[in-house]
Amino acid sequence: MTSPVFDFIIIGGGPTGSSAATYLRWKGYSVLVLEKEKFPRQHVGESLLPFCYPLFKELGVLDEMKRRFVRKPGARFSSHDGKQSSTWCFRNIIHDESYLSFHVVRADFDKMLLDNAAKHGAEVKEQTKVERVELDLPNDHVRVHTTGADGLAQEYEGRFLIDASGQDTFLARRTGDKHAYKELDRIAFLTHWKGAKYTQGIDVGLLQIVYLESHKSGWFGIQPVGKDRLSVGLVINRKYLKEQKAKLTAAGHEEWQKAFYLQEIRECALTRDILSDAEIAQPLIAVSDFSYYAEKTFGHNFAMLGDAGRFLDPIFASGVYLGMNSSRMFAEALDVLMKQGREEGLKAMEEKKKYIDGAYSLVEKFINIFYDPDSFNLAKLSSTSESNYEGYQTAFSLVHYLLAGDFFNNYEKYGDFLDMLKNPKQFARWRNLVVSRPNVHEKTCGTTYEAIFGDIEDEYVRTTSINGIMA
Ligand SMILES: Cc1cc2nc3c(=O)[nH]c(=O)nc-3n(C[C@H](O)[C@H](O)[C@H](O)COP(=O)(O)OP(=O)(O)OC[C@H]3O[C@@H](n4cnc5c(N)ncnc54)[C@H](O)[C@@H]3O)c2cc1C
Structure with a gap:
């Protein structure tokens, strides 16, 4: 039996792909989402920005988010020795409930959004890996070749392809259009801990960013994602990592990545303290492929959205919002394309792209300032x-x-x-x-433990099955 021609075929069921699917379904289009993993699957990117809040409301998942995830009232930046810190509370500028953002277990968050897309009529095929695409069919359609969990090949036809394949960068890799931001060449390690001390603002939901010593040019990002589940990520420059890898392997460490991650935790006063009695609760995830961009992120029958087209160092926890909001904005342009033809669609995409590029460039500028030792x-x-x-x-x-x-x-x-x-x-x-005003050092951003963790169904969060990206 031949499959129908879909209006949109989306590669990837992460937050970018699933949001695009829901917005496009709402505009009345048929949508097929192809996801290579079986959800829930673990992922990095757990601390969300308040500006995501209206999207959660619009997508109809806000109530579920409130039930399931930890709240986040702001961010604290600390020096390596823990002697200096500043706290930035979102309620200082946001005066409605959206000042209280979220920290999520991505396995659960991504599944919730993908289920939501299916609920709104998107056809979702998990364990279906896109192997190859044809973008040059005579009718401007696209053909997508996949392999399913059973190993069987299948093909689908669509009017438009959205690449939301995340760091796999499906299209950019194949067209050779993936370029590194050389000055942001870093690697990340992340895992979850049980038994960590919830102090230093973690007890009131603050995202903690801890600067490392300058020669490491990196940071720890610490976020509570459950009542007893602390996510601790380390981002570090590659040069320093290489030196340490040589030392650790010479010293006979077989699992040198884990040894390195633990070494850095011991060398930082704050992490050493909060993790002194804690144990690792899931495999260590390593992410080595950042930061990068593609030059040509859309054409008359394709678009790359989210990490598939561009990825920036996660210091400002921007990735999920950038991806989801890009999907929301692009859905409007794609509506023009479907209704008024490809030429008008290209113009509409160009217009949206101006804002999306502007947003990414702004974040890039902020990141460069963060890493500039003279700034x-x-x-x-x-x-x-x-x-x-x-x-x-x-x-x-x-x-x-x-x-x-x-x-x-x-x-x-x-x-x-x-x-x-x-x-x-x-x-x-x-x-x-x-800064130089008489300081009221914020400790809690006006929240309490109950407001941050009170209602979450912790058991649900903790029993998530994990397909670790890398053990
Ligand atoms: C260390 C680190 C920390 C981060 N912290 C934050 C944070 O705190 N807050 C934040 O907002 N962002 C953070 N980010 C960024 C965030 O993780 C990403 O920006 C976000 O996940 C992008 O979502 P996406 O949907 O574009 O891609 P993804 O979430 O990666 O989804 C892509 C999906 O495509 C699927 N896929 C790939 N190839 C194929 C294929 N060939 N066929 C079928 N399916 C395929 C994958 O299985 C995956 O499910 C962090 C990133 C890193 C590296």
Whole structure:
């Protein structure tokens, strides 16, 4: 039996692919999602930005999120020795309930979004790996060749292909259009811990970013994803990692990656303290493929969305929002394409792409500032919620808005602001406005343990089956 021609075929059922599927279904299109894994499968990317909140509401998953996931009121940046820190609370700029964002177990979060796409009528085929695509059919359609769990080959035809294959970068790899951001050449390791001490703001849901010593040019990202499940990720520059790998393998460590991860945990006062009595609860995940971009992210019958087209260092926890909101925006352009033809569709995609590129470029600028040893160090700034100083509110708010995810609509304004901070005089002025005021050091962002963890069905979260990316 021949399969029907789908309006859209999507490679990948992560947050980008499943959101695109739901938005396109709502516009009345037939959608096929092809996902190579069986969900739930584990994934990195667990701390979500408040700007995702309206999307969760719109997609109809907000209530489920509130039941299942830990809440996140802000972020704390700490120095390596733990002596200095600054806390940025989203309630300082967001005055509705969306100031309380989420930390999620991605296995559960991604499954929830994929099930939601199926609930809204997308045809979802898991354990179906896309092997090859044809984009040059005479009728402008695409043909997708897959292998299923049974090992059998299958092919599908669609009017348009969305590549949401994440770091697999299905299309960019095949067209040779994947380029590295050389200055952001880093590697990440991440796992979950049981029995960690919930102190230092973890007890009130803060995302903790801990700067490492400058020669490591990296950081720890620490987020509670359950009542007794702490996610601890390490991002580190490749040069330092290579040196350490040589030392650890010479010393006879067979599992040198795990030995390295544990070594760095021991060398950092904060992680050493909170993990002193804890044990690792799942296989270590290693992610070595970042950061990168593709030049040509869309054409008359294809688009790359989310990590499939571009990936930036995760220091500002931006990836899920960038991917999901790009899907939402592109769905509008794809609606134009289906209704008014490919030429009009290309123009509409170009228009959306301007904002998507603007958002990514803004985040890239912010990341470069983070890693620039001559630029400001967020751990050494402190936020305060009280000041009468003229101009304070604007200066104070800008960093909060960036940390909350205001990337798409105001990217030019924030880009100018970040450029301005590169000027030492302007930076000194900003620092004076924001930092050198009598500090009220935020400890809790106005939340309690109950508000953050109270209602989550922890057992559900803990019993997730994990297909570790890399043991
Ligand atoms: C260490 C680290 C920490 C991070 N932390 C954060 C964070 O705190 N917050 C945040 O927002 N982001 C974070 N990110 C980024 C975030 O993980 C990604 O941006 C996000 O997962 C992108 O979603 P996606 O749907 O585009 O891709 P993915 O979530 O990777 O989904 C892609 C899907 O495509 C499937 N697929 C791939 N190839 C094929 C194929 N050939 N056939 C069929 N299916 C295929 C895969 O199985 C996968 O399920 C982090 C990233 C790293 C590396």
